[in-house]
Amino acid sequence: MLFRMIQKISFVDKEWKYGLFGHPWKHEIVVMGEKLIEMFEKEKVSLGI
DSSP: OHHHHHTTOOEEOTTSSOEEEEETTTTEEEEESHHHHHHHHHHHHHHTO
């Protein structure tokens, strides 16, 4: 369920250092930025990704 909520969220910081984009039909997310990627890697089991 959390994955479905995340995929509807899209943001990029004003300096384009990190961001998150979701694709509702492909059920994919794109994570941009080293720190944000590391955070997702640590939590991917709990997020179901």
